[in-house]
Structure formats: structure tokens, C-alpha cells
Amino acid sequence: MTQARYLLRNQEIEDIDQFEVYRAHGGYDALKKALAEFEPEAVVDLVKRSGLRGRGGAGFPTGVKWGFLPKDGRPRYLVVNSDEAEPGTFKDRELIERNPHQLIEGMIISSFAIQARQAYIYCRGEFLRGYEQLSRAVQEAYAAGFLGDNILDSGFALDIFVYRGAGAYICGEESALLESLEGRRGNPRLKPPFPAVAGLYGMPTIVNNVETIANVPPIVTLGAEWYTSMGTEKSPGLKIMSVSGKVNRPGNYEIPLATPLRALIDDYAGGMQPGRSVKCVIPGGSSVPLLMPDQLDTPLDYESVLQAGSMLGSGGCIVLDDTVCIVKASHRLVKFYREESCGKCTPCREGTYWMADVLERVEAGMGDEGDLAILMDVADNINGKCFCPLGDASIGFLVSAIRHFRDEFEAHVREHSCPMGEKVYDTANY
């Protein structure tokens, strides 16, 4: 697709990760504009009017969240969540590795808007290259006078700190992230209070996703009306979709919201591999229910995907074709949640363990009649009963898979093998 890009400009402009190249293509002009022409409140208002919603998964309106900060004179922090680890999602990695200055420019403008003097990037431990890119870009921004004291003679001062995680999916959850940033184990905190009221070091804190903040410079440059001219009334603007699985051209694609799923797969991602058809699609990262082939015309906006029974989530779109064993796919996803459960609460810690165990034996042809009922029972005991959303995330795909492909699960039990002819792996325990 030859559409203009606003977030993934690295796909059009070579070396835009370099400071001079970013500047040559208008980089940091939005910052200049914001500091020269806007009061902080006016930036918050602009972002509210743009309708930008959080791209970390929940889709909460960003400007509204910023408005939750109590006006009590305490220091405030902006924390950018770059812990991206939701299976199937890889947009933030591309943004920080290939276009780090756009994030930093967005952070400076956003910090100005919420009047934060310190901002943090929590960078996933595995993103070593991303960490290096961000650290370098931050240094360059200081050298150019875009960070530090009295930025561009505006009187506004900001420091940005880049912090490395160390391998834990749960640290993507905002309160666990803050624990980790304070040097502790990444166990989620009880909410409320929400971070906007009591966040980093107990101070009012805004946590936003990388992609969310990367949207801020173009919104300042082009205006709220530009943003609302794309997408729908409730889901305006642009979204990066990470497409992977059995398509010809896996990759990150920047789409106007409400682009049909079919167009994403066929036009952007090059369609299915030769001779293959769609079995099902995970539209929004591993935590969401699957969509079936007869739902491919679903527009990719928050409301439409919800109405179709799933969620747009982080935009991690995994496409499964007719060769894929649904039991094996379910097992793989549940195993991920078992590994990443922080262990704080029982339904999640024990439930993910049991579900993975049962799925492993069903996939290996060693399941019995009662196993589907056990899975549904465990899922029911997780549903809505966990301390943080990771618990519910572990059953989203599984429950929808059992609903749509019950036959396939039952065939594994009946035939004592995988009807898809998938190679059985890891049967050492049986």
C-alpha cells in the first residue's frame, strides 16, 4: 500500500532513526509548535478532541486519562510503557528501534501537557537494540536543547530516563511496571488508586503505550480534525497492526481505524500462503478471542471488533490457516500465561498450570472424555476472579477455540492423536 505514513515513517524514510534525518523531515517541529503556541491545558484539550485512545490494549481515551491527574501541586511523572510482550504484537519494537525520536518528541510534548518534569521509558529487557537506540536518541535530544532545563527558551524543563526491564511479561501491566521501576518484583498493585492518583513513588503518574505517545507529534502538527477524519467517531485515527502467522507478508501496517480485517490480510499483508485458507484470526494479541472466516469483513475499530466477540487490543493480528491444529495453538498460548503468571493469586497461578497440563495431554492424544469439561471448569474459575487482567487474558483464546472448534478437541480425545497430523512434541511426561 502506498498510503502516507505518520507513525511508521521509518518504512518510507531511510535512516530516520538518525537525529539529522528526523530533523530534516520536520522532526521536533511539533515540539516547537506546542511550546510556542499552546498552553499545557490546550495540548490536553487537543488530544482529547483528537479522540486518541490508548494503544497498549485497553483503548482508554488518552486526553481523558491525562485529565485525571489531581491538581494538588505534587510532582507528576510520565511513564512510557515499552514492555511489549503480548504474543503477536511487535509494533513498539519497530517504533523504538527505527523511529525513536518520534517517541521522544511525543514524550516531551506530552510531559509539557501534563506538566511533568521527569519522564521514564520502561523498555523490555529483551529489547537491547531498542534500549541502545532510545538511550542514544535521548542524548541527542539533550544535545540539541530539546531536553534539560528551559527547553527552547520556553521555561519548561524535562529529564527523560530510560530503564531496562529484565524479562517478565507481567511488567507490561502498568502497576507491575511501576513496582519494577521502583526496583521490586513485578507484582501488580491493588487498584484503585490508579496511577494517575498514586503511581511512581506514590506520585500522580500517567502510563501510556509507546504507540499512543508516538501519535502526539502528528496530532499537534496536523490537528485534531485531521485525526478524526480517519476511522470512526468513537475510534478515530490511525492504528498500527502487527500481522503475523500464515500470511505472505508479515509485518507492521499502519491503517486508518475501521479498515476491514480482510483488507489488512489481503491487501497489506499479501494474503494467505498459496492454496491455504483462513482458519481463524486472533485480531488483537494473544489475550483476545478468535474471529472466524465469516467475520473477515469486521472493521478494525474498537467497537466493531468488540461487537464481533473479540477485542482490538494491542493490534497483534495472528492469522491461522487450515493446516494449524487448534489444540496445539491453544496449548501454546496457555503455556505462555502459565510461564508468565506472577503467582500472586491462586486462580491464575494454579488455573493456567492445570489448563496447560490438560491441553498438553489432549494434544498428545492422551486426553479423556472429561478433559474438555475440566478445561471449561478451570476457565470458569479464572474468569473475573483474578487480581489483575492476566488471568482473564489466559482464557480468551481457549474458550473461543473450544466454542468454535469443539469437534477438533473431541477428535483428539476420540482418535488418541492429532487429526491435523501435527507432530506431537514434548510427550516425555506421559
Add this chain to the structure above:
Amino acid sequence: MKPEWREWAAEARTEFPQAHSALLPLLHRVQRAEGWLSGETLADIAELLDLSPQYVQSVASFYSLYFKEPVGKKVVHVCMGLSCMLAGSDELMHQLEEKLGVSQGQTTADGEYTLLEGECLAACDLAPVAQVNLRYHGPVPPEKADTLLREEVSP
């Protein structure tokens, strides 16, 4: 305790506005130099940051990238996530196990390689993907497992 650790601890305390945030960065830095974090090392780090050894132990054990046992010069993480599975990561892991003569989770006898399962490495467009000392390599089809082991890598 190595003499330079004291300096690193002082730097870590001032890198972030609050000294609490020094622990993870210091663990990273010491591990980068030492390869892994022994009980003794963790106790030294605790002392340097005025924390209890139990606290540092408990934090370090939460995070999978802090190694509590010796690892090889090259730590290979093979992504076992769903998108990589769809592209043959199980077979890639199998090939690497064969070639290295170890199972996942183990280190080769010559101390060159440690082979580990990784969760989705957020590079599903490069499936099947692996990291060698946290540097991405992908796609690595199973039949190309060799090339992954031939890569020159910096520690």
C-alpha cells in the same frame, strides 16, 4: 566483590532520581561483566545498595533475564511463541538441541552455549526468531540452525 562494582553502584544510585531504581540497572551491569549472578554476587550487590541479601535474591529471581546459574558465552533464546511455532520454531529448537548435544535449559560442556526457550520476542514478522545474547536473528528456518551457531556475537 570487584573493586569497580562500588563505582557502578554509585553511578546506578544517581542515574535515576530515586535510589530504589538502582537495583535492576546494577544487576544488569554486573551480569554483563560476570555472565551470571551467583548468590555471593547478589549479596555483594545488596551490601552496595544497603538492601538485604534476601530482598535482592527475591527480586533477581523474579526476572528471567537474570541468570542464577552459570551460562555459556552465547545465550541462545529460541522464541517458542505461537507465531514462531507456526513457522517451525519447535523444529528449530530440536535442530539446535541435536547440534549442541544439550536439551533446552542446558549449557554445553565446553561452556560455549546455553540454549533457552523464549516467549514471544515481539518480532513475529521475523518468525521463527531467536536471540543470541539478546541480538535478533530471523527468520531462522530449522534447516538453517547452523548459521545461527556460526554467528559472531559480542558478549
